Amino acid sequence: MNGAADPGLPPKRYVDGDDGHPQLVCDEREWLARPAPWGIGVLPPGVRGRKQRLFDHHHYPRLLRHIACEVCRPLVCGLFAEDGVLVPEVIPGDDARFNRWYTDHHGKQFCDGKPFLKQVRLWRTEVITDSELLNRLIDTTFNLVEKHGLPRQARTDAERSLAVELAGPNPFRPVAFDPSWQTDTTLSLAHGMYDSRDFSPMPILADALQDAGCDHPDVLAHCRDPQVTHVRGCWVVDLVLGKT
Numbered sequence: 602m603n604g605a606a607d608p609g610l611p612p613k614r615y616v617d618g619d620d621g622h623p624q625l626v627c628d629e630r631e632w633l634a635r636p637a638p639w640g641i642g643v644l645p646p647g648v649r650g651r652k653q654r655l656f657d658h659h660h661y662p663r664l665l666r667h668i669a670c671e672v673c674r675p676l677v678c679g680l681f682a683e684d685g686v687l688v689p690e691v692i693p694g695d696d697a698r699f700n701r702w703y704t705d706h707h708g709k710q711f712c713d714g715k716p717f718l719k720q721v722r723l724w725r726t727e728v729i730t731d732s733e734l735l736n737r738l739i740d741t742t743f744n745l746v747e748k749h750g751l752p753r754q755a756r757t758d759a760e761r762s763l764a765v766e767l768a769g770p771n772p773f774r775p776v777a778f779d780p781s782w783q784t785d786t787t788l789s790l791a792h793g794m795y796d797s798r799d800f801s802p803m804p805i806l807a808d809a810l811q812d813a814g815c816d817h818p819d820v821l822a823h824c825r826d827p828q829v830t831h832v833r834g835c836w837v838v839d840l841v842l843g844k845t
């Protein structure tokens with residue numbers, strides 16, 4: 602891909618975001634025409650909520666595995682925690698300590714992780730806010746990805762399937778979950794998968810849901826689709842657990 606517009610995508614639309622920056626959006630019609638055209642960030646804030654943080658948690662570390670440095674990679678990947686950016690204590694905030702810490706690990710060698718850690722240092726000294734830190738980490742991730750020349754299409758496909766896994770086929774109209782589908786069996790299966798992050802029992806969950814009277818085609822199909830990679834935040838598991 603050479604960056605040409607994808608013919609399957611609707612034209613991009615922006616509104617003014619909370620921070621005064623233009624925010625890319627999509628509506629239900631656009632989402633259904635092509636689910637998650639640009640990941641999950643296009644959903645209204647009330648719809649994406651916790652799912653946005655889970656998206657960041659799953660998506661960016663996947664791109665950041667291209668940081669070669671053994672010292673920085675786990676630190677940088679660890680910044681994208683499940684419930685928002687988490688800054689490890691080990692990254693010093695003041696310049697002198699940061700430079701000493703960096704030189705101890707890298708000598709005179711520059712590494713791909715440094716631009717990320719510099720953003721953390723700015724955040725620690727309150728030059729930038731939490732949301733600026735996140736935006737800058739994401740921008741820095743894209744710069745890194747460009748530098749490594751990762752194919753754009755592969756990235757977009759991964760982004761879209763993760764967004765649908767988290768938000769469901771139509772986040773504008775969430776599935777009405779019947780409380781009678783929450784049985785001891787479905788709850789224990791869902792809890793087990795959520796806690797262990799082992800989603801191999803998803804087809805068993807489909808059977809248990811069906812036993813409980815669930816006949817929703819999207820729910821059952823999602824559990825049984827062997828092509829889906831489930832992660833913590835899977836829309837069906839969350840539905841069973843009552844998480845939004």
Ligand SMILES: [Zn+2]
Nearest residue numbers: 670673712714
């Ligand atoms: Zn490094």
Ligand SMILES: [Zn+2]
Nearest residue numbers: 766831835836
């Ligand atoms: Zn799933």
